[in-house]
Amino acid sequence: MPKVNQPSVTIDHDKCIAAKGCRTCIDVCPTDILALDEEGKVHMAYDQCWYCLPCQHDCPTKAITVAIPYLLR
Ligand code: SF4
Ligand code: SF4
Incomplete structure (x- = not known):
């Protein structure tokens, strides 16, 4: 069973190339819930995912x- 508090969207920071300027996921998300943190x-800044993928x-x-x-x- 998944944990109740498991975030609906997980990002593998070892694979993510946001440091090289990629913003694709942030740009395509219709609910604007993906954002860069202070690092x-x-x-996922808000838990409002539509699971649209x-x-x-x-x-x-x-x-x-x-x-x-x-x-x-
Ligand atoms: S689409 Fe988002 S998660 Fe994927 S590499 Fe770009 S910034 Fe990282
Ligand atoms: S599944 Fe849709 S709503 Fe959820 S984070 Fe991805 S693009 Fe945004």
């Missing part, structure tokens, strides 16, 4: 994983 790392599909390094809740699958 310049992409994170363009962030995961468009990420050039496949650094994003969206965990779709069981009831929405």
